[in-house]
Amino acid sequence: MSTQCAHPQVDYFAVFSLQRKLSIDLAQLERSFYRLSRQFHPDVYATKSPKEQQWSLDQTSLLNDAYRTLKDPVSRTEHLLRLEGVILEAGKSGVPKESRVPADLLEEVFELNMQLEEMRMNRKMGEDDPQLRSDLEKARATFESQLAAVDSNLKDQWTKWDATVGVPAEETWDANAAKIKNDMVALLDRRRYIRNLVRDVKDALEG
């Protein structure tokens, strides 16, 4: 039976000698990744002792896991939140939890679900409704721009968060930090939900 515990996380920022700041220079990250790969990769240790080879394997897998996590904005944010002790609903393993519908999208989601159902019925009958298609394309465009808005908001939160890093902790800063974290969790939830919507629309349109 698999369990999900808040066990001490490895700090992927530390792997790259970075502070826990969310805005990252990706080009710099890639250069570091290549430099560290050249240093630790198993290919460099291919004719060394088994102990050294095992060490190289462990170091490189850690490096690769860290790079993969930090490269993607969402996994980077999730990683930081976990380091900060936040327990995220969707674990690394296991089936992700169903997200709640964002309140401001209730109407759109309700209408979308109807349209998707109609599309599925049409497909079964072998029919095609150009108007429905056009509506769904519009819906897709709407949700994609919603997604872009979420990403933009997330970046704003990053800036806020980064401003707190390295600054000596004070009471107000703690409350501020807590708020930023909560906002990011909410944004990630929203993002996940909308991304699923976009995926559902794409699937319905492409079949």
Next chain:
Amino acid sequence: MAESRIVGIDLGTTNSLVAFMQGDHPVVIPGEDGVNLVPSVVAIPASKQIIVGNPAGKYLASVPDRVIYSAKRLMGRGVEDVQDELNLFPFHLADDIQPGEILRLQLGEQQYTPPEISAYILRQLKKNAERYFGAPVTKVVVTVPAYFNDAQRQATKDAGRMAGLEVLRLVNEPTAAALAYGLDRKKEGTVAVYDLGGGTFDISILKLHEGIFEVIATNGDTHLGGDDIDNLLIAIALDDIDGELGLNLRDNAEAIQAIRKAVIEAKIALSIAETARISVQLPGGHPYHREITRQQFEQIIKPVLDRTIGPCRQALKDAGVTPEQIDDVVLVGGSTRIPNVRTLTDEIFHLSPRGKKPHIELNPDEVVALGAAVQAHILEGGSKATEDMLLLDVTPLSLGIEALGGVVAKIIQRNSTIPASATEHFTTGVDGQANVAIHVLQGERELAKDCRSLARFDLKGIPPMSAGLPRIEVKFLIDANGILRVSAREQRSGKEAEIEVKPTYGLTDEQVETMILDSFDNAEEDFHQRQLIEARNEAGTILAAVEKAPGSPAWLQLTEEERQQIATLSEELGVLKEGDDLHSLRAGTEALDKATRRFAELMMDAAVTTALGGQTMLSAGEKLGDGPIAPHPFAPAEIK
């Protein structure tokens, strides 16, 4: 004596090659026959008689059920996987193979697993390399299709071990090709490698930058290649023959192999010519001829080529790049010689509109082996030619654990750079439970039954505790070969859990061990057999010469004693020749040779005198000059 080198081996479905880095560029090592390609064909006409490569192909006409080709299509697979192509293969499977069990081929009384067949091919390549270097070769880099799963990779490693080789690294074929391609060009940019071989298809998208070859995404089909094209043509020919000649040859192995040979020739011809002829001499004397145009051919094979489109699109999607962002497309594998493949890749990657063409300047049959040689060189420490070069590859399939309800929980995503790891925690459901079973799978589907079973791991020796108390930390590590390693520790007690691995479609370590020893025994026996045959031949030669001896005038110049000795020794040698005692046989040959030495000299003198018309050797010497010296007629052949 040259030092031992690490070589690169392309273990292909249709052909295999071995190569090494010579100075600043890789070269292929030819076989004894001077040919670079070793057909991946193994004939076992009689027990312990193993023939590999070109010579093996001849047996397809006489004993097709004792010849195995395309064994790569059987590696890491089960009976369910190969059902559809079994009827076109001339060899048979054992009839008692259980689900999840490794395949066994039944040849007469003996059984062989696919890794063993591959091991024979690897052993041949090892011999070729050792002959070339004049030194032992024990360490290799072997290539595998990028889309090979864990079982298929492990089977390849097992084959290496059985052949007496330490496989330092498994390299993905498209990545190896990219290495060979990028070596002297110092290429930068985004490259797509389209590799269509005899049995497998891979598409890999790489980023090349300052010597780093980073695979971004890979996809493919390990059951798609030139063999499928051949099988389509064979099926059509069989239908044709049935229709026109009223002959149903679908169960006739010899006929199928004859047709197969003919369609392959036609297929190859159609890459250059607009029409070709399929000509077969069928059993019973019926000839079968059919003209086929390139247009008809393209129509027939379209379904096969179209199957490469999906993986290409998925790879582009996973890489997050559009076709326009691909700077270069490299074609690898013999099947890419088909003109329509070039047209297809042009379409998929939008090349013509950008004034580009797919790269075909590297020999598609050799490029993978050459790349493997480059990687072998890098692993050895490299040189100026390869400085700064590093391969960063990915795992092609997601790794997951079967969870409650038959659902798969993904723990490592596909296209993750390897080595990659994931740590999961488990606990027990029952008080005092000492074992925990984990089922690991590969694939992208949600349900375990739709994914590929990799192995079952039994974590043993968990200290007795109440249910739910133990915290078993399991680390899953996909190594640089793309093969999974599992380690586990119960965290409360700190105890390392003992892990028993039951690989699906694979062999346990113990089983591989026994197969290494078996191979060695056979090799010893084979070697002994060969030496015995050679010794018998030598004895035969000298005995034949002795038989003719009394016909020569020089015979009379021997003393009676000498003639008697020769007679006795040749009678003894005659008996030894029929026996198995190698040592005595050689001694007997040596003795007879010594006894006939003077006779040989006398014969030579007589011959020269006749030729020179009575002159002495000395005076004749000036006239003769430095001509070739006739070999001692009784001189034994050299033993290699």
